[in-house]
Amino acid sequence: MAALDTPAGAKPLSGRRRPRVTGAAQATIFAVALILFFTPLVASAAFGFTLPGKGFTLDSLDVAVQNTSFLPQLSSTLQLAALSTLASLLLLVPTLLFLHLRAPRMLPLTEWLSVVPYVVPAIALVSGANLFFRNMAPGFLVSTYSLVPFYMVLTLPLVYRTLDAGIRALDIRTLFAASASLGATPLQTLARIILPNLRASMLGASLLSCALVLGEYALASLLLHSTFPVFMVQVGMNQPRAAAALSFLSIVVTWLLLAALSGASAKRTRKSGPARSTRQTSKDLPTQESTPAEQSSATKGISR
Numbered sequence: 001m002a003a004l005d006t007p008a009g010a011k012p013l014s015g016r017r018r019p020r021v022t023g024a025a026q027a028t029i030f031a032v033a034l035i036l037f038f039t040p041l042v043a044s045a046a047f048g049f050t051l052p053g054k055g056f057t058l059d060s061l062d063v064a065v066q067n068t069s070f071l072p073q074l075s076s077t078l079q080l081a082a083l084s085t086l087a088s089l090l091l092l093v094p095t096l097l098f099l100h101l102r103a104p105r106m107l108p109l110t111e112w113l114s115v116v117p118y119v120v121p122a123i124a125l126v127s128g129a130n131l132f133f134r135n136m137a138p139g140f141l142v143s144t145y146s147l148v149p150f151y152m153v154l155t156l157p158l159v160y161r162t163l164d165a166g167i168r169a170l171d172i173r174t175l176f177a178a179s180a181s182l183g184a185t186p187l188q189t190l191a192r193i194i195l196p197n198l199r200a201s202m203l204g205a206s207l208l209s210c211a212l213v214l215g216e217y218a219l220a221s222l223l224l225h226s227t228f229p230v231f232m233v234q235v236g237m238n239q240p241r242a243a244a245a246l247s248f249l250s251i252v253v254t255w256l257l258l259a260a261l262s263g264a265s266a267k268r269t270r271k272s273g274p275a276r277s278t279r280q281t282s283k284d285l286p287t288q289e290s291t292p293a294e295q296s297s298a299t300k301g302i303s304r
Contacts (some may be wrong), residue, residue, distance in 0.1 A: 141223060159209055166198050211254055232246050
């Protein structure tokens, strides 16, 4: 019957296969991506760590490091990155948990609002903030720490989506209900169950936030603050090789930090995974013992 239903000359649907990318094509795509990604870095390193007639040298880097503004601006940028990341997590984690638990219909609106920093340019944000704070708090923009709320707005799309993806992977309503049935308070549930399960997403959001803050130039420059990216641009005006060397080292250090934290998180997950799964399986297994009433009912059922 199947042969009669199939038109002559037509191939059955089960025989159709989607085109697959061969190993050679995958290797080619991967090689092209590596070339496009690493060529600027290699060129920056070659330009920053070499001098005509000397070859490889660290003279250009020594000149930049010996600058009196190097360490203060680097330390201030690290502080801004840490404060911005901590403030973003303290603001967004409770907000997203509340939205997922109490107001899930508001999630599409908040997700749309989180993309607004991509639409509004930095110069428009700074201009509006200048007009507002000059009338409300004239001395606020004088401090370097005034960059923290601007960096929070700038990193909002990345931090929001990373945390939202981690929360969506958890059934937090069931976790809160099960924890409450065992006598735990909401704060205990948050501290002992929710936050440990959100550790990976919080770590990813922190890394993205720190990486973005360490390389942000436009906001600090428009607000006339001295940070490490502004220092690199100022050095590059007179010593372009020193600026190239500093930018290369900052990228390498950021990569190493990301790799170290990711490796530590993966190692912790591999260690705790089997033990957790074993404990969970032992809890989920039904008990084999039966009560005398159940045994008698089963015997009556068999006799019937």
